[in-house]
Amino acid sequence: MKSSKDDIVFETFAVLVVTILSIMMLYPFLNAMALSLNDANDTLAGGISIWPRVPTLLNYEVVFQNPRIGNAYLITIARTLFGSFVSIIFTALMAYGLSKEHLRGRKFYMGLCVVTMYFSGGLIPTYILMKALGLTNNFFVYILPAIVNVWNMIIFKSFFEGIPKSLEESAQMDGANHYQIFFSIIIHVSLPVFASLILFTAVGHWNDWFAGAIFMAGREGDKLVPMQTLLNQIINSNIMMEQLGAIAPSAAEMARMSAKVSTKSLTMATMMVATLPIVMVYPFLQKYFAKGVMIGSIKE
Amino acid sequence: METQEKLKLTIRPPRLSTQLDLQSMVIPSILLLFVFAYVPMFGVIAAFQDFKLEKGYLGSEFVGLKHFAAFFGGRDFIPIMWNTLWISILKLIFVFPAPIILALLLNEIRFRLFKRVTQTVTYLPNFLSWVIVAGMFFSILAVDNGDINQLLKSMGLISKPINFFSEPFWFKPILIFTNVWKTMGFGSIVYLAAISSIDPTLYEAAQMDGLNRIKQIWYITLPSILPIIVIFLVLTLASILTAGFDDILLLTKQGTNIVLRGTSEVIDTYVYRVAFRQQIPNFSYGAAAGLFKASVSVILLWLGNRTARKLTGAALW
Numbered sequence: 001m002k003s004s005k006d007d008i009v010f011e012t013f014a015v016l017v018v019t020i021l022s023i024m025m026l027y028p029f030l031n032a033m034a035l036s037l038n039d040a041n042d043t044l045a046g047g048i049s050i051w052p053r054v055p056t057l058l059n060y061e062v063v064f065q066n067p068r069i070g071n072a073y074l075i076t077i078a079r080t081l082f083g084s085f086v087s088i089i090f091t092a093l094m095a096y097g098l099s100k101e102h103l104r105g106r107k108f109y110m111g112l113c114v115v116t117m118y119f120s121g122g123l124i125p126t127y128i129l130m131k132a133l134g135l136t137n138n139f140f141v142y143i144l145p146a147i148v149n150v151w152n153m154i155i156f157k158s159f160f161e162g163i164p165k166s167l168e169e170s171a172q173m174d175g176a177n178h179y180q181i182f183f184s185i186i187i188h189v190s191l192p193v194f195a196s197l198i199l200f201t202a203v204g205h206w207n208d209w210f211a212g213a214i215f216m217a218g219r220e221g222d223k224l225v226p227m228q229t230l231l232n233q234i235i236n237s238n239i240m241m242e243q244l245g246a247i248a249p250s251a252a253e254m255a256r257m258s259a260k261v262s263t264k265s266l267t268m269a270t271m272m273v274a275t276l277p278i279v280m281v282y283p284f285l286q287k288y289f290a291k292g293v294m295i296g297s298i299k300e
Numbered sequence: 301m302e303t304q305e306k307l308k309l310t311i312r313p314p315r316l317s318t319q320l321d322l323q324s325m326v327i328p329s330i331l332l333l334f335v336f337a338y339v340p341m342f343g344v345i346a347a348f349q350d351f352k353l354e355k356g357y358l359g360s361e362f363v364g365l366k367h368f369a370a371f372f373g374g375r376d377f378i379p380i381m382w383n384t385l386w387i388s389i390l391k392l393i394f395v396f397p398a399p400i401i402l403a404l405l406l407n408e409i410r411f412r413l414f415k416r417v418t419q420t421v422t423y424l425p426n427f428l429s430w431v432i433v434a435g436m437f438f439s440i441l442a443v444d445n446g447d448i449n450q451l452l453k454s455m456g457l458i459s460k461p462i463n464f465f466s467e468p469f470w471f472k473p474i475l476i477f478t479n480v481w482k483t484m485g486f487g488s489i490v491y492l493a494a495i496s497s498i499d500p501t502l503y504e505a506a507q508m509d510g511l512n513r514i515k516q517i518w519y520i521t522l523p524s525i526l527p528i529i530v531i532f533l534v535l536t537l538a539s540i541l542t543a544g545f546d547d548i549l550l551l552t553k554q555g556t557n558i559v560l561r562g563t564s565e566v567i568d569t570y571v572y573r574v575a576f577r578q579q580i581p582n583f584s585y586g587a588a589a590g591l592f593k594a595s596v597s598v599i600l601l602w603l604g605n606r607t608a609r610k611l612t613g614a615a616l617w
Binding site: 116125298 | 316341356402411414430437481489528576590591593598
């Protein structure tokens with residue numbers, strides 16, 4: 001091929017640019033990790049890049065001993081597991097129902113869904129509603145409003161519409177109802193789209209800080225604050241250092257600890273704790289991501 | 301095809317009682333949608349009231365367009381609209397094309413393992429919450445010993461450290477950079493998927509004709525993914541009044557970094573601030589500002605989706 005020399009130059013260029021971009025994407029994360037594993041006093045001197053200079057686990061020790069962080073972590077795990085499970089089941093079942101052309105009222109239902117993509121009442125009417133429903137300072141405010149995800153529904157629906165009818169027909173002949181077909185056939189042939197949408201939904205729950213920030217207030221609300229909301233409070237204030245007193249068994253121990261940690265190092269350790277579970281999971285589901293994005297649903 | 305159409309016409313719509321299972325899959329979700337999406341839509345009447353939480357919609361007094369007049373006539377309106385449009389335009393210029401460029405570059409790389417690893421790495425920021433992204437950039441851009449300040453110092457570009465989060469000038473560049481950083485990798489998935497569905501014989505033919513790789517991108521790849529680009533472009537344009545929320549709020553410490561307010565406040569963060577961050581919350585005024593934004597967005601989105609269908613024959617819904 002006569003243009004092969006150009007091509008090699010171009011491919012080298014592409015590799016170079018993508019490498020630089022990758023380093024830029026990775027650096028802030030590795031830097032935060034290094035800071036979280038480095039001695040707080042040594043960090044003050046600066047110059048930590050991606051490797052701890054004076055390695056220590058003390059920052060993590062303090063973070064794990066903080067009862068508020070433990071509690072917020074449990075809230076996050078609970079809402080992520082429960083919230084994603086309920087949301088995916090409801091949304092996928094709805095999508096399956098709507099993928100059937102003979103569904104009565106299909107156009108009406110779809111219309112109701114599409115309108116919500118155009119218009120939403122907005123923040124304040126939503127807040128007023130939650131207040132009226134008694135969902136403020138209530139764990140279910142994380143779950144209920146997020147159950148039906150119209151975007152996910154459309155992705156599911158267009159995927160289900162692409163499943164060959166013959167797969168279902170034989171089951172139908174055997175007298176299976178739609179629930180049996182959904183759980184025994186549809187889910188199995190749609191695993192890639194389920195995998196990516198479960199992950200995206202779970203990440204949405206795991207990373208949400210806003211619901212915790214506006215629907216939770218006072219002492220009662222503090223107990224229900226998820227990790228990201230608490231982390232945001234930690235980043236914006238000194239509450240980590242103030243709380244050292246609560247976890248240190250004695251005044252002497254507290255003095256020893258507070259001399260060895262700092263707001264910055266504790267913040268970094270908390271950030272790592274709050275993000276590592278997701279960072280460790282998503283690479284394994286990466287090959288399914290393309291199935292979970294809008295592209296298949298674009299209507300010709 | 302024709303016989304299928306005829307067949308459809310002759311089959312009567314099945315009776316409700318024969319599809320209770322299907323209906324029961326859909327109806328619960330529709331009810332949830334009604335409560336959590338439609339009830340707030342009616343809740344926008346708060347914008348026309350002096351809404352008090354303890355009085356509710358029925359007990360609060362109606363005041364007509366008072367809050368709209370206050371919003372449009374107030375001194376906040378112009379700077380907020382300016383920031384909203386300006387940030388949206390900057391995002392359109394820098395954040396929107398970034399994933400397309402990355403997808404085109406990744407597509408040119410034949411070394412599979414490299415491609416997979418760099419994809420994993422560039423997807424990473426998408427999975428970090430804005431809380432964490434803000435925390436990381438606060439650290440990297442810190443005045444004392446922040447990496448960027450140290451780097452600039454060692455290169456002799458600055459004599460004293462830049463206070464990135466106290467100087468309004470830096471806010472928009474930081475906002476745009478973090479957005480590119482966070483969304484570039486994951487956004488490329490859509491375009492990579494579109495590229496992978498291009499007929500490979502097109503490239504073979506191009507190679508026969510002696511087109512080099514850059515020309516192949518220009519004459520084959522780009523035109524093939526143009527419909528997708530146009531759809532996303534039109535929809536991005538339609539959401540021009542949504543300049544950002546989490547990113548702006550978290551990079552300004554929920555608006556408490558007052559130095560940055562003049563350069564960072566957009567409609568959505570303004571609504572949040574007047575309703576939740578003031579001594580006396582002003583729900584109705586915030587709802588009026590929010591309703592203004594939502595109304596304009598509906599019209600733009602509707603036009604946008606229509607335009608996309610006209611231009612490319614495809615649309616999102």
